[in-house]
Amino acid sequence: MTDIHSDKILILDFGSQYTQLIGRRVRELGVYCEIWAYDNDIETIRSFKPKGIILSGGPSTVTEQHTPRPAAEIFDMGIPILGICYGLQCIAAMLGGDVSSSDKREYGHAEVNVCGSNPLIVETSQNVWMSHGDKVTALPPGFAVIAESANAPLCAIADESRNFYGVQFHPEVTHSEFGEQILSRFAHKICGCGKNWSASNIIQDCIESARAQVGTDHVILGLSGGVDSSVVAALLHEAIGEQLTCIFVDNGLLRKNEGDQVMETFAENMGVKVIRVDAEQRFLDELAGESDPEAKRKIIGRVFVEIFEEESKKIDDAKWLAQGTIYPDVIESAASKTGKAQVIKSHHNVGGLPEGMELKLLEPLRELFKDEVRRIGLELGLPAKMIHRHPFPGPGLGVRILGEVKKQYADVLREADAIFMDELYASGWYEKTSQAFAVFLPVKSVGVVGDNRSYDYVVALRAVETIDFMTATWAHIPYDILARISNRIINEVRGISRVTYDISGKPPATIEWE
Incomplete structure (x- = not known):
């Protein structure tokens, strides 16, 4: 049997919002990895027997005292190390280079140009995703510049003799044009890992x-x-x-x-x-x-x-x-x-x-x-x-019925939600949204059903698009689809007189109503 843990990479986490994304990207390349806190001792790290180490980004600055550092002995293990953003700055500061606060913070897209040939970054020019306020200003001994940007001349550095690399940008995010290739070269070519994680x-x-x-x-x-x-x-x-x-x-x-x-x-x-x-x-x-x-x-x-x-x-x-x-x-x-x-x-x-x-x-x-x-x-x-179903809360409809939960409310909400899901599937919008559901509001609204006045409850529809569920935007479902959903719910679900659509983003609103 294939040993799926034989070739593995250790990610030391310094608190970046992208750390789990680094792990996912490495595993998508067929390589097992684990994410550990940055301050694990060297004996614990050695016992894991990684073929390479990645130092994540993080919110701290190496220009201050007592900021997070990995065990210094990782640089004596004889294995490749890749520092990303704060991880790059750690490498530079710990190995004799200089890091200083930048006059111009850099967040978002930036163009990076490769300097010479190296095994990590081979594309001559590429768009990447930056998120930093500090930058490397002097190389550690043995390192060379392998890429530069307008705001960070030492944007990527390498000591190829020891297989130490650092990049100021985030190759793990999809905004970085050749990020997957960079991580693949580190995992497969530089660390020598196979593709056993399938x-x-x-x-x-x-x-x-x-x-x-x-x-x-x-x-x-x-x-x-x-x-x-x-x-x-x-x-x-x-x-x-x-x-x-x-x-x-x-x-x-x-x-x-x-x-x-x-x-x-x-x-x-x-x-x-x-x-x-x-x-x-x-x-x-x-x-x-x-x-x-x-x-x-x-x-x-x-x-x-x-x-x-x-x-x-x-x-x-x-x-x-x-x-x-x-x-x-x-x-x-x-x-x-x-x-x-x-x-x-x-x-x-x-x-x-x-x-x-x-x-x-x-x-x-x-x-x-x-x-x-x-x-x-x-x-x-x-x-x-x-x-591939959307997330569903553990308490179920209990937190999608605002206020007290009653069987009548749950039955009405079930029917309305089913119509919403049917129409999203039929229109192809279920796959385009990250989470969608109906919410029962325990308030009544006047309506007209046929020639008769009705006084029934209100249902709100919620659909969002998000990558990580930490932030979300409301889904811009076409009006004709929303109109069809509303008409079906009011016509087919007894007890509903009005349908609304929630256009709140997160933040300030949460995705669920309760």
């Missing part, structure tokens, strides 16, 4: 790892119908078959026909053992009278855990709990524990399971980015529509 190899590795870890024990999985849990279910079914039992809690807050679709995909077509728990009334009873968004989230999470615990106790030989934890979750949790980066979230996939369950944790996707999870899901035969 969907089929990942699947085989995950299957063998899961079998070795679990043995003959039984595994339970909370199946939500989302991408991550669905891929875990398919992967573990392939690995351990009848040793897997999935628990699907239908909380009555799913999209139209979603519960039936989950059962059809896994239980009927794939032969996965799935226990379906119809808990709609229990969730609605617990949510009755509550209108605070955070309180609703906590209620839904608590009730889910209670039901999951009750059902899991019925499976006598269960020893493992499988979760759809993916690599960004691991990175974010690690960052919050070290205190070296801003806390993004504390990751708990199932939501605070009681310690008394005494189940061991199985996380077969914990090394994968979201796009890799999608690729192996397709390779495992899951429907493309399921794999």
Whole structure:
């Protein structure tokens, strides 16, 4: 079997917003990599046995004292090192060069020209993406300039004898014209890594790892119908078959026909053992009278855990709990524990399971980015529509119904949302948007249905385009499509008298309404 971890690159993170993107780009080149905090000690780094190291960008400045630095011994490991933006400045400052604040900060597109020949950057001229306020002003001993820009004469530097390279721009972003080629040359040509990280190899590795870890024990999985849990279910079914039992809690807050679709995909077509728990009334009873968004989230999470615990106790030989934890979750949790980066979230996939369950944790996707999870899901035969679905919040429609959650509201919202999705798919706009959904507003508006006056509820439609979900712009869906969606919802969904379209960006608005 191919060892998918034999050729690997270590990325040391200095807090750049693009660090995870560097990791994704390297893996897209077929090379396994991991992202670690910059301050890991040298023995830990050596034990990883990387074939190369990438130093990420970051918000700090090397011109100040006590700013982030990697272990100085990495430069004695005899392996290639690539510094990006702040990483370049670290290399220059630590190896005897000079870095100073620039009179002119550089953010956005810039033209870079190559100086002579080198193994990293071969295109004579290229447009790149800059984001820096400092620049290298004097080369460290042994280094030469390999590229320059109008604002940064030492825009890219290299010590080819030691395979140390640094670039002031960001090759990992799509705005950099030949960024992929630069990262490929570093990973494949300079570091000598093969292309072992592929969907089929990942699947085989995950299957063998899961079998070795679990043995003959039984595994339970909370199946939500989302991408991550669905891929875990398919992967573990392939690995351990009848040793897997999935628990699907239908909380009555799913999209139209979603519960039936989950059962059809896994239980009927794939032969996965799935226990379906119809808990709609229990969730609605617990949510009755509550209108605070955070309180609703906590209620839904608590009730889910209670039901999951009750059902899991019925499976006598269960020893493992499988979760759809993916690599960004691991990175974010690690960052919050070290205190070296801003806390993004504390990751708990199932939501605070009681310690008394005494189940061991199985996380077969914990090394994968979201796009890799999608690729192996397709390779495992899951429907493309399921794999490429837009994000759906854990509390489901509970946070897309503003205020108190009632069955009447959920039923109305389900129908309106289904029409919205149908029309987006039919027009090709589902693939053009990153997230789209309907929101139920608990306010009534006067309307006219036929010759009669109506006084019914309002639905808002939300569709956004985004790359990283940190910022988003509202999707400019053509008016004729919006008009058709509105007409269908008002005509076909009893209880709706008005449809609005949300044109708020993020920031200042969030993507979800609650």
